[in-house]
Amino acid sequence: MKKYYSVIGVVVGLLSFFSCSLEEVPYDKYSEKIIWSTPEKANLYLNGFYTYFSKYGQFGSAQFGTQGVLTDGMTYALKYASTVPAYGTPNDYAYYPDNITSQQNSLDVWPGAYDRIRRIHEFMDGLNKYAEFDASIKTDLEAQIRFFRAYIYFQIMIRHNQFIILDKLTSEKNNPLGSTEDCWKFIETDLEFAAENLPVTRSSSDAGRLTKGAALAYLSRVALFAKQWAKAKTAAQDCINLKDENGALVYELNSSYEDSFRKSYFSGNKESIIEFQYASPNITHDMDLLFAPGGDNGNSAKVTLAGPTQEMVELYELKTGGYPDWSQWHSTTTETPPYDQLEPRFKASILYNDATWKGRKIQAYIDGVDGFHNYGDYQQSNGNTVTGYFLKKVLDENKTVIDGQSVTPYIEIRLAEVYLNLAEAANNLSDDATANSAINSVRSRVGLPWADKSGTDLGNAIKHERKVELAFEGHIFWDLRRWGLAPVELNDVSFHGLRITKTGGTTFQYEYVVVDDHDRKFPELLGKTFPLPLSELNNNSSVEQLPGW
C-alpha cells in the first residue's frame, strides 16, 4: 500500500510542476511604453524616419520602384540599357506612356507614402500619450517628425498635385482629396513649424539630425513647386544667410563642384544641407554596383544600368562660355569630340571614351573593356554603354571593389540648389537683380562667365543652369513637368549617342546613332498628374479619379 502512496505523491508532485500558465512575452520586441520612457529610446524610434531619405532619394528604391532606376531615365538625361521590366521600365514608359495606369505605375509612391504617413502619426500619437520629458525635447521631436510628414506629402504632391490631407491616425476609409492649394499649405505649414523649432546646429552626438537650415532649404524647393515665389525666395535667402551661434555662415558653396555632391557636411562640405550618410558595413548603397562601367570589374554582375545621352552632353558649355559646334559628330567622323574644352561640370558628371578613370582610360567603344552595344542587342547592358557615355556623378572613383557596399553620402539638398531656387523665385517676382546674383554664384564656382539677363531670357538661363548644375540628382523629370516643358521636350523625339569603333592604337570612329528604338511620347496629362491608384478609388468613396485619367 505504501508503494501506492509514494506513486500518488510523485504524480501529485508532477501535476503541480506542470502549472497551466499560458503567459508568455516576446523575445524580439518591446512595448510602446518602453520606447517612450527616455528621449534616447525615442530617438531610436525617430531614427526609423531618417531612413526615408535613403528610400525616397536618388539612392533609394521609391523613386521609380527599383533601386537604381531614376526618374532621369524618363528624360534625355539618362538612357537605360535594359529592354525588360524593372531596369527597362523607364524605356517602356517613355515609349508607351499608356502603360502608366491606375493599376500599374512604378513612378507612383501613394501606398508606401501613406503607410509612412501612418507611422508618422503613430509616432506623434505616442509622443502625446507616453512621452514625459522636457517640453523642448518634445518640440524638437515634433518638429523633426513634422518635417518628415511634409517630406512624404511632397512626394505625393509632385506626382498627383493633390492628396488626402490626414493629420492624425485614422481607420476611416472615406476621406476626400484636399484642394491643391490646401495641400501645398499643409506641407508649407509643417515645414514652417520645423523651421521655427529646429535648432540651427546640432551637438556632435546629434550631428545628422534635421536643422533649421534643412527645413528652410526644403521649403524653398516646395514653394517653387507650389509657385509660392515670395515664400520660396524668403526661405532660400534665410537658408543662404543662416548663421551659427558664432556668427559664421552655416552653409557655403564648396569650391569644388565634385565635392559638393559627393562629400559629407561632416567632412567639410558646407554645401550639404540635408544628407543621408552611409557607413560600412551595414548602411550602404548600390550605386557603384549599378552604374560602374563594365571595365571596373571585380563585380560579378556587370549591370551598368544607364548612360547619359549625346543630348545631355551637348547641354554643357565650353569652359569659356558658349557651345561647341557638334554638327560633325551628328554623322560619322574620326575627329575626337571636344570633351576637353567643356566646362568642369561635364567631366565631374559624365565618363566618356578615353576619359581617365581609376587610373585607366574608359573604353566606351565596341569590344572595349567597358564596351558598347546597340540598345536592344541584349536584354541588359552587360556592363556596356548604349550611348557612348557612362554616368559618373553617382560613382566613387576611389572605390576599387565594385560591390553593393558604397558609402558616398546621398545629398538630398545642397546650397547650389537653394541659390537656383532663389534665382527662379526672384525671376518670377521680377527681382532680376537677386536672380542674376544667385545664378552667378553658382556659375562662378566652376569659372563660367555670366552676363546679366532679364525676364524670360533670364528664366530660360536659370532653367538651363538647373539642368546642368543639378544633372543626375533626380530633379530634371520633375522640373520639366513643373515648367510644363515635359510634353514639349520629351514628346515625339528619339535621343542619341555615339557609337565608337576603335580604328587604330589611339584612333576612333564616332558614329551618331539613335539610342531609342521607338519615338518617345509624353502626353500633356502625364505632365500634370499621375493617376490615383485603383486600390484608393475602389475603397474610398470620397475620391474620384483625377481628371483625364
Next chain:
Amino acid sequence: MKKNKITFLKGKSRYLIPFLCACFIFFSGSAYAQTTVIQGKVKDAKGENLIGVSIKVKGVNSGVMTDVNGNFKLNVPKSNATLEFFYIGFLNQEIALKGKTVLNVTLQEDMKLLDEVMVVGYGTQKKSSMTGSVAQIDNKQLMQAPPANISTMLAGRLPGLTAVQSSGKPGSDDASLLVRGSSTFGSTSPMVIVDGIPRSFNNLDPNEIQSISILKDASAAAVYGMQAANGVILVTTKKGSNQKASITYSYSSGIDENTRFPEFLDGPQFAYYWNKAMELDGKTPTFTESMLNSIKAGTDGFGNTNWLKQIFKTGTTQHHNVSVDGGNDRTKYFISVGYYDQEGNVKNFGFNRFNFRSNVDTKITDDLSLNLNIGGRQENRNNPNTDPSTVVFNAIQMYPFLPMEYDGMEVASVPQYGLLNPVALLNNSGYSKSEMNVFQSNLNLKWNVPFVKGLNLNALVSYDHDYTTSSAFSVPYQLNVAALGYDKITYTSQYAAGFKDPNTNEYESTLYEGFSKAERLTGQFSMNYANKIGLHDITALFLYEYGKYRTHGFGVTGQGFEFDDIQELDLTNRIINYGKGYSGMSTSTPRAGYVGRITYAYDNKYLAEVSGRYDGSYRFKPENRWAFFPAVSLGYRISEEDFFKDAVPFMDNLKFRVSWGKLGSDANVGAFQFYNYIKPISANPQVVIGGQQQKAYMTDVVPNPDLTWEVSTNYNAGFDASFWHGLLGVEFDVFYKVTENILASQSGNYPSSVGNYFPSTINYGIVDNRGFELALTNNSQFGEVNFSARGSLNWARNKIIRIEDSDIPAYQRSIGRSLGEKDGFVALGLFQSQEEIDNSAVVGSNTLPGDIKYKDLNGDGKIDYDQDRTWIGHSSIPEMTFGLNLAASYRNFDFSALFQGAAICDNALMGNYPGIGWDDTQFTRTFYNGGNSPVYLIENSWTPENTTAKYPRLSTQYRYNGYANTMWLFDGSYLRLKNLQIGYTIPKVASDMIHAQRIRCYIAGSNLLTFSHNPFLDPEAPDVTNGYYPQQKNYTAGLTVTF
C-alpha cells in the same frame, strides 16, 4: 534492375558484419536437452497449410515456426507439456500434448480481424466499436516501400491522406501531407503525434514504427482541440512482445535517378537557334560561321558541354537496421538501431541518419506498470555551400557552347544575373553541413486502481531535446568568365563569390557556425475507466495536458583565415563585416488542455461516443484564450441484429456511423498580435547619427486584440462492411466540413490612404470542404496463391464561401472557387500576322506574330493584367487521389505493388509566384535571361517557317508570353507505379544452416512508371519553377534475416 553498380556495405556499415557474426555465436549457443520430438502440421479451417505459425512450449521460452508446408518439428522437455500456437489473424490456441507426438492442428481464423486495435487520440479502440473515422496502416504495409522518409512511404496507402512530394533533395524529400484536402487559407499541415507527443515522424526508422493512423473526423480528432482542424496523424512505435528474443537484421541498398527532366540545347543547337531568334528579333545574328565551327571543333574558347550531365549522377541509398524484440510476462522490450545513408544524384548532396530506440514495458507490481520509450537519432546533412535548386538553375541556364575549362580554369557564363557555373558551385563553393541530434523520451506510469474495477490512473511525462549544429564554409573561387564579343569569345577571370578583407581588399574565406536547440516538456495525467455491466460497455477518459516548447539558437560568421585547411572559428581573423555577422533568438510556446471522452455500447450494437477538449493557446490575449471543442458520434452495428444475420448471411459485418464535432486551429495566428509593440527595423544599424551607426525602431503590426482561432465544424457519415468472410471489405465515408474565422487579409478592402492602419488580418474567411473516401479490400486464396488487394479513392473539394476579395472584377473574385485555383489569361493561340494583331486586343504595344493571343475578357480593347484574368486551372494539390495496393504470395515468393495517382489538379509551368508577381521561366520563354533553353520549347516555337508551332515566337527578347495563361497549364493528373516489391523467402533448410528463423530477400522500386500529361517534368514538380531538385526513381535490393 538497371545495370548500375550497387555498393553493398560501405562506410560505417562495414562494422555490421562482425556484429552480426557475434550475434550468431551468441544466440546459437542455446542448445537444448533432448527429450521428446513433436511434429505436426498446422492448417486453417479451409485446410490450407499455414506458414510461419509460431509454436512455443508453454512456460519455456523456446519455439519454432511452421515451414512452407505448414509442418513443424519441436523438441519438448516432457511429454505432458502444452504447446501454444500464435499466428497473426488467427486466434491463439493451446494444445496439451498428453503424450501425443504427432499433432494436426487447425487454427481458427480470428473473425474479428475488424477488431484490429486502432490507435486513437490518447488511447486505443477496437475497430468494431469505433464510431469515428480513422484509417490505419501497420508496419507490414509500410515496409512494402523502399525505405525513405516516412511521409513519402505513405502516399496512396491511407484513404483520406494526400501526399505531394515536390523535391528530391536528400534529407528534404519529404512529402507534404494533407488529411481530407485543405479547408483553410493558411497552414494545412495535420498535427503529428508520435507516441502521444507532438513530434515529427519523417526521420524515424521505418522499422521502429508499429502503426500510423490518421484521425479524419471530429469525433476522432476533437481530443486534440485547437490543433486538430487539419486532421491528426498518430504514429506509434513498436513495443516488445511476450516471446523469446528475436533479432531481425534488415539491409537494403538502392540507386536513384531523376524521374524526368527535359533535355536542353547543345552548343551547336544553341548557336543555330540563337542566331535564328536574333534574326527574328531584327538583329544581327551573334554567332558567325567561324564561331559555329569553333563550337563544333571546341577551339578558340568554345566547346560543347552538357551541363546537366555534369551535375546529375546516379544517387545511392543504404539502409541497415537491427532490432531485438522479446520479453516475458513482466517485462517486454523492443530495441532497434538503424542507419540510413543517401547520396544524392546531384553531386555532393548527401544525407545520413542513425536511429536508436528502446521501448521497455515492465510491471512494477501487479497493478502498477511502467513504460519507458527512448528514441534518438542523428541526422547529418552534407551539402555544397549552395542550394540544389541554384545548381539546377545554373546548369539549365548556362551556355552549352562553352568548354568545361578554359586556360585551366573553370568557365562561367553571364546570361543576365551573375556568373553561372553549376559544376564550380558543387565543387568549389565550400560546404554547408548540419548535424541534428534528437533525443525523445516518454515515461509512463499506469496504476490499475485495485478498489475500482476498470479504473486506472496514468501519468506520462515526456521530455524531448534536440540540438543542431551547423556550419557553412564559403571559399572564394575564380572563374574564367566568358563574354561574347561581336565575332569572338573572350575570357576574364573573376571571383564568383566571396567576401573581401576591408583593409587589403583580398578575397577571404568565411565560416558560419550556428547552434540551435529545442526542448519540449509535456505532462499528461489521466483517468481511464472501462467496464462492462451487463450489456452496457462503458469507457471514460479524463486527461489534463500541459506542455512547453522552447527554442534557442545563435550563430556567428567569421572571416579570414591564414590557412583555409582547418575550419574553426578560432582561426578566423574577425567577425564578418558584411551585415551583422552574428544572431541569436529564443521562443517559448506553452500549451494546456483538458480532455474528456465517454464511449458507450449497448449489446455491441448501439454505439455512442462523446468527447471534447477545453483548450488554451498563448497566442490569444488572456480573456479569449480558452475554447471548448466538442464532438458526438453514433454507430449502429446492424449486422449484430438477428434479423440481419438471417436476412443477409453473407455479410459478416455492417456498421453505420455518423459524427458531428468542432475542431480548431491556431496555427495561422502569430503570437503577440494583441498588443502594440516596437521592434528594430533590422538587426543592423540603419542610420548614421552623431557619426555613429545607430539602429532604428518602428511599430510592429497594428494590433488586433480580437484575433481568435479558426473553427471547423465537421460532419461525417459512413459505413464499414465486410462480405463473405473477408473476401470483400468496404469502408465508405462522406464528410462535410466548414471552417470559419479563417484569418484573412483585409488590406484589399481599405484604401491605401489609411496607410494600413487596421489589423492586417481578421478572422473572417469561411471555406467549406466536402468529399468522400472509399476503401475496398479483398483477401483471397487460389490454391497456393494468397492474394490481397486494397484500393482507396479520396475526393475532397473545397469552396471559398467568404473571403476579403480586393478590388478586382467580379469574374476574378474567389468566392465560390477552390483554394489554390489558378487564375490567368485565356490563350486563344498564337498570332499569325500583323493584321491579326492590329485587329486584336494586345498587351502593351510590342506584340509580334507568334506571340500569344489572349482573350480580352472585359472587352475594352486591350489586355490588362488586372482586368483580363480569369480562373483557368485547378490547384496543384489534387482534389482526387487514389491508390491500389496489390499483394500476393506463392510458396516462398511474395509480391506487392502500389499504384498511386491523382486527378483534378493542374500544373502551371509559369505564372504567379505566390505573392511576387509573374514571370516566364526557362521552361516557357526561349533563351530566358539570355541562357539556355529546353529542346522541346525551341523546336516547337513559332517561326515564320513553323507557324503551326505549339509554343510562342522564337526570340531572345522579353515578350508578353510570360503571363499566367492556359497555354502553359498542364492537366496535373497522373498514375504512377509508386512501389513494387518482389520478395523471396529462403527455404527453411537453408536458413536453418545459419540458425535463422527466416531469411527473406527482395527487390523493390519506387516511382518506376509514371503516366502523366506533361512529358517534360515530373507531375509533382512545383508550379512555376526555374529549376529544382527533381523527384527520384529508386531501385532497391534488400535482405531481412530473423534469428
